[in-house]
Amino acid sequence: MTAIFTRKTTAPAAQPDGASGQPYKIKLLQARWIFYLSAAVVIGSIMSFGLITFLFFDLNRQSSIFMLGMILPMTFLVIICLNFILKAMEKRISRLLFAIKEVSNGNLDVVIDTKGAEEYKEIYESFNLMVKELRITKEEMQSFVNELAHEFKTPITSISGFADYLYQTGDTIETAERMQFLKLISDQSQRLASLSQNTLLLSKLEACQIVTEKETFALGEQIKQCVILLLRPFEQKHITVDIPEDFDFDYCGNKELMEQIWINLLNNALKFTPEGGTVTVGCKKTASALEISVADTGVGMDEETQEKIFDKYYQNDTTSLTKGNGIGLSIVRRIVELCCGSIAVESQPGYGSTFTVTLPC
Template structure:
């Protein structure tokens, strides 16, 4: 029964709501005025002379209706005016930066919809503000750290008492930090570029299996350096997409797997083709991701290692996530601490 009444309320539009309100105000005004004249006639306040007067009675009726109607309208409109004032106050607070503000308007139906839309907007703006703050804080940290390091070691290198070995070591650190800074700038620019895209461009058919094999070869030195074993099960499947962007995805996921897999560990890459999509898995037996960190791994600049001691700037997975969504695909991550991580990418094979 309640569901039926809710549906009926939702069907009543704002104009009908106001029309009904005006009708009932008019009806109540007429009824009260009629009762007043009726009781006035009974108690002798309205004599025959006044009743037969063609001018006085209409004027008295008009005055009575005006006073009664205005009083009823003022009382009944207070709720409507109160709702509008609440909305004005809420928008003022929202404009001032208070994104915790919420509205709970229940009637008329349009005001309820307005309230729900306002709350959703406030929630989205609050989320954007948190992301903006996190972005600024993390970017400042990631950008400042290599600059401070370069400055410090550059000052040390001015010392003439350094041995050749020390000088070489410090120069290597300066080069490494410079590369890290350049990588950060490149990733920020790349993320900024793809975030402005809503439509995938430069699409074409290519052999995705061969592309992944080439990415493995590019990172062969890193595999050998950590003595990692590689278990690859990929086929020559054709995929429609942006070859350059997807190349970044495979390189990033492979590089992450190498980074977080201990020496003599194992990395698996597998692929299978479904009726309308291609599924690619990247699995490692590394340190894994903590359950609390798992929902945030695709956030910009987010790193599970809060000490920032691990190489990286927290932009890689954000870029990967955006590229996959541009291809109308999905990316999911499952992980168990100390056991490993699996990234599953699903991309439609007929864009």
């Protein structure tokens, strides 16, 4: 079976047929059944032909003997042809069965060679595509688990470390320092809770294929409400939020999912805009789409960061203990994709960033 598959790794393949190591084969029919079937078909055909010629063409004795003599060679000819066809079918089905057994043994690197597949080519290609999707899903799951474990490790370590320190020092630590440590524990706990919630939300969104529970609502008013929800942290950093007065338009979609877009974009602008900065929300409506932008006067991004900003758990700012979890923009992109829209970012280091969400009307 070495010519049947091409493998992407050099690892040895699993034994295809138990401990024997023999290629996995399937026998479609036993040889005697092929002979009996062929003989029955040939004899029946010749007798039918003889009866027709006798009734309509006055078959004579010599012709009858000749036709009887043709039964044996015709039977062997049919057997040979059937055997050739069944062998070809057996070989092609064996490829598929061997590949299925490899996958069942955990080998997701197997690929069926479509060369000479003929009518089985579409089946082989569909199988290869299925195995590829399984392999990608497995890799993404492994990556997801590794990244999630890494992200959980930092806040848990912080919480555990500061809590142990407060417990061991007891009354000897000053109140101001104690309050600082308690604030760090509180921040890390909130970050851990947010990471869990956002991870679950992103997992649900990635499994979702269509948006349900659509309704027509005031999208402009929803964005204003999201700004109000974040008004306190904006005021704490003395950031001005600029929204046009005529910010009034409707949209048909899932209200809760759309709210996640604006909350995450505004939080992102809040995080990277220094004190005294400005966040501007704008909208441009056309006959076929809505373009909503969230611009800030923050630190901005280089081109390399812009290419990775929507990746799960990617964080450009790794210096702060109260940093985000790197999932917000991934959630935004997934929701926009489910709405058949698009999201783009324009940014330069030191000149802020502008995120533009385009939604079809």
